[in-house]
Amino acid sequence: MTSIRQKTVWFCSSCGNESPKWMGRCPACGEWNTMVEEKVAVGKPSGAARQQGFHVPGSGQKPVPLSEIDSSAETRISLHNAEMDRILGGGLVEGSLVLIGGEPGIGKSTLSLQIPLHCSGLRTLYVTGEESARQVKLRAARLGGDDSGCLIYSETLMDNILAEARKIEPDLMVVDSVQTMFTQSIDSSPGSVSQIRETAALLLRFAKETGIPVILIGHITKEGSIAGPKILEHIVDVVLQFEGDSRGAYRILRSIKNRFGSTSELAVFEMTGKGLREVSNPSEMLIPMHEEGLSGVAVSAMLDGTRPFLIEVQALVSSAAYGTPQRSATGFDVRRLNMLLAVLEKRAGFKLGAKDVFLNMAGGLRVSDPACDLAVVAAVLSSNFDFAVPADTCFAGEVGLSGEIRPVTQTDRRINEAWRLGFKKIYVSSFGNTDNIPEGMDVVRVPDIPALCRSLFRQQP
Numbered sequence: 423m424t425s426i427r428q429k430t431v432w433f434c435s436s437c438g439n440e441s442p443k444w445m446g447r448c449p450a451c452g453e454w455n456t457m458v459e460e461k462v463a464v465g466k467p468s469g470a471a472r473q474q475g476f477h478v479p480g481s482g483q484k485p486v487p488l489s490e491i492d493s494s495a496e497t498r499i500s501l502h503n504a505e506m507d508r509i510l511g512g513g514l515v516e517g518s519l520v521l522i523g524g525e526p527g528i529g530k531s532t533l534s535l536q537i538p539l540h541c542s543g544l545r546t547l548y549v550t551g552e553e554s555a556r557q558v559k560l561r562a563a564r565l566g567g568d569d570s571g572c573l574i575y576s577e578t579l580m581d582n583i584l585a586e587a588r589k590i591e592p593d594l595m596v597v598d599s600v601q602t603m604f605t606q607s608i609d610s611s612p613g614s615v616s617q618i619r620e621t622a623a624l625l626l627r628f629a630k631e632t633g634i635p636v637i638l639i640g641h642i643t644k645e646g647s648i649a650g651p652k653i654l655e656h657i658v659d660v661v662l663q664f665e666g667d668s669r670g671a672y673r674i675l676r677s678i679k680n681r682f683g684s685t686s687e688l689a690v691f692e693m694t695g696k697g698l699r700e701v702s703n704p705s706e707m708l709i710p711m712h713e714e715g716l717s718g719v720a721v722s723a724m725l726d727g728t729r730p731f732l733i734e735v736q737a738l739v740s741s742a743a744y745g746t747p748q749r750s751a752t753g754f755d756v757r758r759l760n761m762l763l764a765v766l767e768k769r770a771g772f773k774l775g776a777k778d779v780f781l782n783m784a785g786g787l788r789v790s791d792p793a794c795d796l797a798v799v800a801a802v803l804s805s806n807f808d809f810a811v812p813a814d815t816c817f818a819g820e821v822g823l824s825g826e827i828r829p830v831t832q833t834d835r836r837i838n839e840a841w842r843l844g845f846k847k848i849y850v851s852s853f854g855n856t857d858n859i860p861e862g863m864d865v866v867r868v869p870d871i872p873a874l875c876r877s878l879f880r881q882q883p
């Protein structure tokens with residue numbers, strides 16, 4: 423028997439950096455107060471240390487000339503769920519490790535159980551470390567579908583799980599969740615940094631060796647990252663993250679990393695009594711049907727990933743109750759909001775310095791498309807002057823520091839999406855080119871913010 427000693431090491435819970443002693447600040451990622459103490463056994467090589475990344479060191483393979491490598495497209499499995507297939511880049515790639523992250527109660531287990539139930543013929547091994555097999559059965563009964571190909575395995579020891587999976591050879595394996603799994607080669611408790619890394623590394627090796635795709639579920643830490651941003655994200659092939667309010671009906675699944683497709687994809691689901699329903703037209707949920715315009719509301723024609731859609735931007739501008747005005751934004755970068763307010767003040771002469779400004783993006787969506795700037799400016803001005811933007815008007819443009827309105831990518835697709843949803847007028851930059859404009863759509867080209875105000879509110883700043 424080899425003697426196994428234990429030693430105490432410190433891991434950064436943000437990036438997984440290992441250190442022999444405690445430090446206030448991680449030297450690798452610069453985060454403060456992230457080092458956690460863990461006991462590891464020395465004498466056994468760690469799987470995570472042996473292989474980190476896509477290839478599998480120690481697989482005994484020889485170097486091959488690039489020209490001799492089979493370059494035919496990877497085999498993809500359709501999940502019979504249009505939104506999931508699209509966000510994965512056209513289906514689940516064989517031998518890929520997909521991480522689904524999100525807050526508790528958002529629907530990770532529901533989604534990953536729904537996939538095999540709605541794909542008849544897909545033999546799935548569903549490993550649950552959080553719920554009993556009976557609880558999974560009750561959930562499956564709510565979801566409906568074909569449960570003949572689904573094996574439920576209630577286990578948390580990775581060594582047993584992998585042995586079973588190699589015997590069964592399913593078409594898909596789901597592991598719920600990475601935080602409950604552990605391996606005996608490491609002595610720290612389940613959920614610790616070293617166990618999470620080891621579990622993910624073992625699953626990656628399993629997926630690559632057998633070609634069986636693995637869906638791994640991970641909880642989000644309080645900082646909003648999946649067990650530390652870099653620990654898992656660099657090991658797995660695909661990271662999908664659930665966003666949204668777990669009390670609300672709509673859930674947004676965003677692709678953060680994808681080795682086999684685009685990362686700017688986004689899918690919307692609605693939580694119903696029978697599981698998650700795909701929302702193929704997200705604009706419908708993001709723009710409520712007001713008959714007439716309300717003050718402080720403007721609609722932005724934005725693009726998330728490859729798909730254009732419209733989102734309602736709401737602003738409230740009121741006199742500051744205290745000495746320091748408050749600026750708060752939900753779903754939008756506060757620094758960007760402050761910048762837009764400064765531009766309005768300096769370049770267009772609006773005195774917003776003594777006003778509280780609150781901004782909200784509809785539907786719990788987080789927006790980073792600069793094309794939303796113009797709608798934010800319009801919503802702020804509309805609330806400030808208590809003047810409604812007509813309900814059939816929307817906006818797409820970026821605002822520059824000198825108050826100019828800059829063109830945004832794929833303006834014609836945004837215009838067409840707005841037209842399809844019944845909008846009659848769109849404000850865009852006068853500097854870009856647009857073609858394929860639907861007949862009847864009123865495209866107003868504005869060069870800067872004063873021109874926008876004149877056209878929109880018939881008001882000279």
Ligand code: TYD
Binds near residue numbers: 526565693695697698
């Ligand atoms: P769940 O998938 O258990 O979340 P996670 O695994 O991310 O923690 O989410 C379950 C939530 O969804 C729970 O609050 C109940 C609700 N739900 C429905 O509304 N309808 C359903 O059909 C199911 C299965 C769950």
Ligand code: MG
Binds near residue numbers: 530531532552
């Ligand atoms: Mg769960």
